[in-house]
Amino acid sequence: MFKKLIEKSFEKSPWLFHLNTGSCNGCDIEIVSVITPRYDAERMGFKLTGSPRHADIVLVTGPITSQSRDRLIRTLAQVPDPKVVVSIGSCPRSTNVFNGSYSVEGPLDKYVPIDVSIAGCPPKPEAIIDGLAKAIEILREKRRAMK
Amino acid sequence: MKFPYLKEAIKSVFKKPSTEIYPKVNKEAPEGYRGKINYYPEKCVNCGMCIRVCAPGCITRTIEKTEEGDKITFNFYQGQCTFCSLCADFCPRGAIELTKNYHLAVTDEKDLLVSGTFIKKLPPKPPVQPQQQVQNQQNQGAAKTE
Amino acid sequence: MQHFPILSIVTLFLGAFLTVIFGSKNETVRKFIALIASSISLILVLMLIKPIMIEGNIIQYWLGNWRPIHDWAIGIGLEVDALGLFFGIIAVLTIFLSVVFSFKYTKKDSETDKYYVLFLMLSGAVLGLVFTGDLFNMFVMIEIMTFAAVGLTAFRNYQEGALEAAFKYLVLGSIGSSMVLAGTITIYSQVHTLNMAQISALLFNNLTPAALFAFALLLAGFSLKAFVVPFHPAAPDAYMSAPSSVSMAFSGMVNKAGVYAIIRLVYVLFHAMDFKSIQILLIIIGTITMFIGVTMALAQNDFKRLLAFHSISQIGYVITAVGVSTALGLTAGLYHALNHTLFKGLLFLTAGAIFYATGTTDLNKLGGLAKKMPQTAAIFLIGAFSISGLPPFNGFVSKWLVYQATFEANMAPVTIVALLVSVMTLASFIKVAQSIFFGQMPKEFENVKEVPLSMRIPMWIMAILCVITGILPNVVTKYLVSPAVSAALNMGKYIDLMMGSGYAEKILGKPIEIPNIDFTLAGYWNPVAWLVLFGLLLIAITLVAVAGGFNTVSLPTEVDDPKYDVFFSGEASEHSHVKGNDLFWGLKHDLRHYFGFMHDAHSGIINDYALWAIFTTTIFIVYIFLLVP
Amino acid sequence: MVVLKYLFNVxxxxxxxxxxxxGxxxxxxxxxxxxxMQKRIGPPLIQPIYDFFKLLGKETIVPRAASRRTFLYAPVIGLLALVTVSLFIPIFKYTAVSTVADIIVILYLLTIPAVALIMGGAASGSPYAGVxxxxxxxxxxxxxxPLVIVLLTIGKQVGMVLNKGAITFSLSQIVSYQAEYGPMITNWRLIPAALALLLIIPIKVGSVPFDIAEAEIEICEGPLVEYSGAPLAIFKLNxxxxxxxxxxxxxxxxxSGKGTGILIVDIILQILLSAVIVVISISTLKAITARLKVEQVLKFFWTYPTALALLSLILVWIGR
Incomplete structure (x- = not known):
């Protein structure tokens, strides 16, 4: 009944879920700064949610330490479709300087295909907003594909 | 029972919000911002300092033997880079420069790869003397010294 | 029709004796006798409704046909007026359902013939107490009831705490009975008769000090039987260790018998409700019982003990409403008594079902049973919502009447406490729902199955009754509650019938005016309208849902896919069940001084409880002597 | 015909x-x-509508440990109760359904959504939901x-005048009382009660300073943690x-008071006034205070609003 409206609302209210897999918190502060008054992601409908069940876009930071590996897999599986995985910073993309360490279990795309990766260590809030804009387009395609 | 910030909250409702509407108004990165790498292959002399100095080791070099010299390509994989710009500082020729371009949000991995190739012509080597000439020179050297 | 009351009592006692003779050998004979006895008395009492409730006359029956000789009652008379029959219906209903429930429930116990003997004795005694018109006969019935109850509490003596609970019940019960006996004797010395109608006539407004002393003693004795707060500590242990079908009878009949005795005592025998001080005394007792009952229930860790404390707090509601002594107050009290028997019985049966299925009722060990026992979970929810007074169920109607009655008698603080207690009841039942029925299921309950059908039938009957009394309040009040209220309020008719007409005028001097029962119920919401509304909206919502093209609800597949695991920050979620003790930390932390004091007050030592009982009796006596005349 | 009107009303x-x-x-x-208030631009006014429809489009996952029927029906029951309550509230003289006693029915019907949320949370079987x-x-x-005390105070005040001393529970009587004697807020005895009710609205709605149940950070949205898709949309609508x-x-x-008599203008007036109340009570508190701890909420509500409400109850009682 509201197909068109539901399609449009996917662009207008994507909800974020922040998943920290052992990051140095540089990218985490940048994510939170995107919601502060200066950059205000909420004006585009972004909202940080507490549970993966509510999320559309999953922001992954950190080089997936061995402790957080199966927790990452379990939590990512619990996000309902259509979902978009965004890697913030270089660590999830390529385990950055921690490459080859005994307790790092490798880049994120070993476990889940990364839709948008925002490079930068840490990336600038504007870059994150760009990435999120790209994520919204992918979300809309996934939603259309899902129907 | 004091309510903090009440006056400030009410005042700020009537003031202009301090949000920068980023996507409409493009924002310039500050001076000296270490963003995307610009690589000038013509300046590079393949000394390898940047490779040794790069902490995450995201700079790789491939050398290919061709007839007029070695075809060297440098790949700066910015997905692994920590943007510390040590490579730019240590490059004797200033071939690497981190620009202010912070738009690094990409959907596929290739865009993060900055690469450049150049042909390194070796300096003209002195003509290669056959093996006996080398022997004679050593004997004359020895005779001269006795 | 004259003989129905005595017949219904006798069949129960006869059933008890027959079980002793025939039942000891094989199982089915014993169950058959119990079923026949309880169903006969059920039918007899239900047939009494038409003459008493609708036509409004009162049945009297003189044992051995010893009629009063020139206005002096010698023999024992049974007098069943609407008030007595109201409590009789409650008792008989509880008996029948409890017997049906106990067939399968006591399958695992040995020596169940002793169980049925004691149970039929208990039910006969309660029915006798409710129908009798003679004070000493009431004492005898109380004695039988107490000792049958003590026997039943200790029925499962292998359970730790059962014998101790029975002993406590015995000590406190006998203190109560001795007080009732002392009261009866003092009254007899005063008026030389034991027939309640004649006593009330003679004592109408010449309350001598001895009569006042007897009144205080009787009030203390009966409130001990009703487990009012100062006397309540024996109840939780007794309810917890008795088998659930018996604790359902306890909370359905035994404390209702105590409440009936108090109403009979205060309204008819001493006609003391005109004194403002008695009203205030009853309201104070009721409010304290309400509050302490529910706060203690919040801190419990065992399901049946929690239910026991709730019975105490609901009896507090009934006593407060009775204490208000306006027509509306009494209606509220009686209606709540009926509702309480229904939903409390239902909850005790669910406790029994859980004990039968899992072997424990400890809130900290159970979890996630809703998936294995869906019907019990549904029944529990109906019971929980009715006790916490949510609209479509019966608790709402009677609690509303209580609030309205107390507020109109400008007792605003009492109404506020009542509402707060109702919310706390909801809180404790949410705690039970979360720890037993929802949440993660511990491993050992993997193969728990639903309880057999014969246990589920009584539960469903009670659930349906709960919903009916919630939906049709005006029908229930018109046929059941108002006749009982009018019977309690005008004692003239009560006396005339027993002692021959005109006797009341001669003795009392003036005819007792019968207060009219036409209280304007401040807005009796017609729940039927709500149900139509709810149904309409439900259809509307489902229509929108179906047409709206919501994507399919993805249900858990059998494969071990983490997608359907519960989100526990990525951890595996075996031992992550939040249950029993972890809930309501905020409340317990805030009221920790209060809970601390309550914890010490319920020390569990019998002499403390006996001390409490005696201390409160003295307070009653002093209070009545100071304030009543 | 009545059924049609009834259907339209519902x-x-x-x-x-x-x-x-x-809403x-x-x-x-x-x-x-x-x-x-935080000097941000903030989402467009119809953002919640977008949120609602986006959630409708999402997939609904029912966890394995959840008991499915309660899990899926809880939000609908909550919505039903809320819609039933909305029929009761008179808009300046016009009431869709007005039985004599409204306050107690409203009081109880408003607990049903809270109980529905609790049942939904319990049914989802998650430890966060348990907490x-x-x-x-x-x-x-x-x-x-405090809510009960405030309602009883108003009932008593109106009852004394209109209902010959006995308390009234009916909202239409309260509206007609205000039509004669002016809005209740002007009566100095009831100003503490108004303040108390202003403090109660945020916790009843569950907005930030008091939303201990759905704290996003501590217990990941509390009872709503396992909900996704349509049931979550209905809960947000609730x-x-x-x-x-x-x-x-x-x-x-x-x-309230006489109102202008024309229904449309009354409705707009009611919406504007409730918008002002939203700004005063919910938004300001949300913008300037952080979330309270569990026992602080209990301590706060049993001291300040209860004292205010009791004060006005006593004033009304004395001022007979």
Whole structure:
């Protein structure tokens, strides 16, 4: 009944879920700064949610330490479709300087295909907003594909 | 029972919000911002300092033997880079420069790869003397010294 | 029709004796006798409704046909007026359902013939107490009831705490009975008769000090039987260790018998409700019982003990409403008594079902049973919502009447406490729902199955009754509650019938005016309208849902896919069940001084409880002597 | 014909559609005002509508440990109760359904959505939901006391005048009382009660300083942790409708009066007034205070609002 409206609302209210897999918190502060008054992601409908069940876009930071590996897999599986995985910073993309360490279990795309990766260590809030804009387009395609 | 910030909250409702509407108004990165790498292959002399100095080791070099010299390509994989710009500082020729371009949000991995190739012509080597000439020179050297 | 009351009592006692003779050998004979006895008395009492409730006359029956000789009652008379029959219906209903429930429930116990003997004795005694018109006969019935109850509490003596609970019940019960006996004797010395109608006539407004002393003693004795707060500590242990079908009878009949005795005592025998001080005394007792009952229930860790404390707090509601002594107050009290028997019985049966299925009722060990026992979970929810007074169920109607009655008698603080207690009841039942029925299921309950059908039938009957009394309040009040209220309020008719007409005028001097029962119920919401509304909206919502093209609800597949695991920050979620003790930390932390004091007050030592009982009796006596005349 | 009017009332005017739309817009206004107070631009006014429809489009996952029927029906039951309540609240003289006693029915019908949330949370079987439930219950216990006192005070005040001394529970009588004697807020005895009710609205709606039950950070949205897709959309709708109902209840109890007689203008006036109440009570508190701890909520509500409400009850009692 509201197909068109539901399609449009996917662009207008994507909800974020922040998943920290052992990051140095540089990218985490940048994510939170995107919601502060200066950059205000909420004006585009972004909202940080507490549970993966509510999320559309999953922001992954950190080089997936061995402790957080199966927790990452379990939590990512619990996000309902259509979902978009965004890697913030270089660590999830390529385990950055921690490459080859005994307790790092490798880049994120070993476990889940990364839709948008925002490079930068840490990336600038504007870059994150760009990435999120790209994520919204992918979300809309996934939603259309899902129907 | 004091309510903090009440006056400030009410005042700020009537003031202009301090949000920068980023996507409409493009924002310039500050001076000296270490963003995307610009690589000038013509300046590079393949000394390898940047490779040794790069902490995450995201700079790789491939050398290919061709007839007029070695075809060297440098790949700066910015997905692994920590943007510390040590490579730019240590490059004797200033071939690497981190620009202010912070738009690094990409959907596929290739865009993060900055690469450049150049042909390194070796300096003209002195003509290669056959093996006996080398022997004679050593004997004359020895005779001269006795 | 004259003989129905005595017949219904006798069949129960006869059933008890027959079980002793025939039942000891094989199982089915014993169950058959119990079923026949309880169903006969059920039918007899239900047939009494038409003459008493609708036509409004009162049945009297003189044992051995010893009629009063020139206005002096010698023999024992049974007098069943609407008030007595109201409590009789409650008792008989509880008996029948409890017997049906106990067939399968006591399958695992040995020596169940002793169980049925004691149970039929208990039910006969309660029915006798409710129908009798003679004070000493009431004492005898109380004695039988107490000792049958003590026997039943200790029925499962292998359970730790059962014998101790029975002993406590015995000590406190006998203190109560001795007080009732002392009261009866003092009254007899005063008026030389034991027939309640004649006593009330003679004592109408010449309350001598001895009569006042007897009144205080009787009030203390009966409130001990009703487990009012100062006397309540024996109840939780007794309810917890008795088998659930018996604790359902306890909370359905035994404390209702105590409440009936108090109403009979205060309204008819001493006609003391005109004194403002008695009203205030009853309201104070009721409010304290309400509050302490529910706060203690919040801190419990065992399901049946929690239910026991709730019975105490609901009896507090009934006593407060009775204490208000306006027509509306009494209606509220009686209606709540009926509702309480229904939903409390239902909850005790669910406790029994859980004990039968899992072997424990400890809130900290159970979890996630809703998936294995869906019907019990549904029944529990109906019971929980009715006790916490949510609209479509019966608790709402009677609690509303209580609030309205107390507020109109400008007792605003009492109404506020009542509402707060109702919310706390909801809180404790949410705690039970979360720890037993929802949440993660511990491993050992993997193969728990639903309880057999014969246990589920009584539960469903009670659930349906709960919903009916919630939906049709005006029908229930018109046929059941108002006749009982009018019977309690005008004692003239009560006396005339027993002692021959005109006797009341001669003795009392003036005819007792019968207060009219036409209280304007401040807005009796017609729940039927709500149900139509709810149904309409439900259809509307489902229509929108179906047409709206919501994507399919993805249900858990059998494969071990983490997608359907519960989100526990990525951890595996075996031992992550939040249950029993972890809930309501905020409340317990805030009221920790209060809970601390309550914890010490319920020390569990019998002499403390006996001390409490005696201390409160003295307070009653002093209070009545100071304030009543 | 009556059924048609009944259906219209239930589905469109004061019922589902109207209260849903106004509720969503009001919560959009609330988010906008909070943003503006923090010097942010803030989402557009119809953002909650977008959220609602996006959630409708999402996949609904039912966890394995959940008991499915309760899990899926809880939000619908909550919505039903809220829509039933919205029929009760009179808008300046016009009431869709007015039985004699409204306050007690409203009081109880407003606990059903809270119980539905609790049942939904319990049914989802998640440990976070378990903690969320006990916090929600503590919240209910803490605000029930002052709310009851406020309602009894108003009932007593109106009852003394109109109902020959006995208390009245009917909202239409309260509105007609205010029509004669002016809005209740002007009566100095009831100003503490108004203040108490202003403090109760945020916790009843579950907005930030008191939303101990759905704290996003500590217990990942409490009872709603396992919900996704349509049931979550309905719960968010419940949240919005509750905001509209509580504020319009405040307007009816304290600010109503004769009204202009024309229904449309009355409705707009009611919406504007409830918008003002939303800004005053919910948004300002949300913008300037952080979330309280569990026992602080209980301590707070059993001291300040209860004292205010008791003060006005005593004043009304004396001022007979």
């Amino acid at each position: 589905l469109v005017f004061p019922g589902l559609l109207f209260s849903a739309l106004v 969503l817009i009001l919560s959009g206004l609330d988010r906008k005002i909070v943003a503006r 969320g439930i006990s916090r929600e219950m503590v919240a209910i216990i803490s605000y029930e006391l 949240h919005a409708i509750k905001m509209f109902i509580m504020t319009s209840l405040f307007v009816t109890l304290f600010l």
